[in-house]
Amino acid sequence: MKSINAPLAAQVLELLANDRVAVGSHLAAQNLADRLGVSRSPVNDALRLLQAKGLLTREPNRGYFLAQPVALEVSRLRDELARDEPDVVTRSYFQLADDRLRGEVPDAFSEVWLKNRYGLTPAQVTALLGRMTQEGWVQKKAGYGWAFSPMLTTPDSLLQSYRLRLALEPAALLEPGYRLDPDLLARCRTAEHHLLDGGIETDTPDQLHDRGVRFHESIVEGSGNPFFIDTIRRVNRVRRLLSYRSMKDRARYEQHCRQHLHVLDLIEQQRLQDAAEALREHLGHTLDNLGRIRNILTP
Template sequence: MKNPDNSIARQIVALIQEQHWEAGTHLPAQMLADRLRVSRQPVGEALALLHEKGVLTRERNRGFFTARVLNEPLHEVVRGLGLEESDVVTSVYFRIADDLLRRELPLAFSEQLIKTRYGLTPAQLNAVLARIAKEGWAERKPGYGWEFSSMLTTPDSLLQSYRLRLALEPAALLEPAFRLAPEVIAQCRAAERHLLAGGIETATADQLHDRGVRYHESLVAASGNTFFIDTIRRVNRVRRLLSYRSMQSRGRYIEHCKQHLHVLDLLERERNDEASEFLRQHLQHTIAALSGIEDILQPPP
């Protein structure tokens, strides 16, 4: 079998845990591709890999199903399955992010610069740049070299992304076609309760960011408005880098989770006007909290 992208397999394992999916839960490839915002091909390869490793079962003409409950801490499950990302790749990824925000890297850069500066092998270099490109904060230039997104190099960028979301997300809840499926409400609620039960302290930066992205994108997707959906996905791709840095302060996530749960309760009772207003207040609360940790987002003098 072609070597699959282990990062997709790791994300599927994390999703199984976050959603508390029981043994026998069906995992449609298209559903996972939509949730992880990737094509079906790498998802199919990752599912086959997890089947080989005993995490999933496979039924002819039906697809893949969870084989067991994954109760162990995520890092233990990933390590036990041999799905760990190279420590070097992970470490350098965050070093590049930090150096970029500190203005210590130029916006336009060559692969050789990154390879030399961080002491990477060709394989490690490809892995780091592939992750950065996938997450949308750098892209290959036509012809030669790479370029970081200029949107991500100012302290105001994260706050500006939240102000755009403040204009968009509450309005999405008032769209005429809005419908949030009961199973989506249940999945979002389980993820928030997991964080309140201790996940805030133990989750990685990736997991915390992705959980928030899935929650808010689920609400916007329920609007049925493709323009809303496309905009929020673009915003979430470019804000990931600054979002990581803001996670150095996690105390605010307890209140965030409680507010997320309240919005779900209101939507479940079809009180969309109240949910929209509360979501607006929630985003304003987040903007205020980010203003309070501005020193974390600022580069050093």
């Protein structure tokens, strides 16, 4: 049970981090189940797993409470939970992503279809759906079954998303009162050094994607502008499928990391205009690189 529910536990953890839930807060299993689009039973299993990790406490007749500030450790804890995830769920997750990009799966499907196509148990189907729901792939239909959400599924759509980010992210650095929390800046820098020290080759696609997303979302969050923040989060959710495929070519990641570190240095020095220009150049280079690997992105 522990390993089967690790993917859903990771999604619960992300939800708590994104909502900035305070230590000591009560966690309502039904509310989490509704938001993740799953039943209450697997959510309770996920909460038990998080309790075993020391992240939650449980009080008799009262339920689960947050014991640690998960937002500070979310990347590390997601990586740890990922190690508990069984190969069959991981394999099915990435196979389904590739099948979706190839146009080999229908827009709407049932849990039975998912179970039969990928040879999953009911618990594994629940874990897979919980993860995809949180990441914005799928949504529960009003009546019966599931439907894929609109996603970026062509090379052109991924390039369009980068052009949107090219307009948005540098502008966020120039918002009045911009401030990136020093602790968050330090964690971003640590993540980049981890990649340069070997993580580029050894991290999973999930880990690479999440580290990149966290860097860029952290930069935008420093603006304090909820419209910037909401937009970048939406874009990052829907670009995940093509992001995985682009990771087949990791040669460009060392340059990415060094560019990220340069942006962080400029922010730390309060040279926000220079940081905005450096971020614009970084995203422009990424856009050019993606244009050169269209053959990888094309199904």
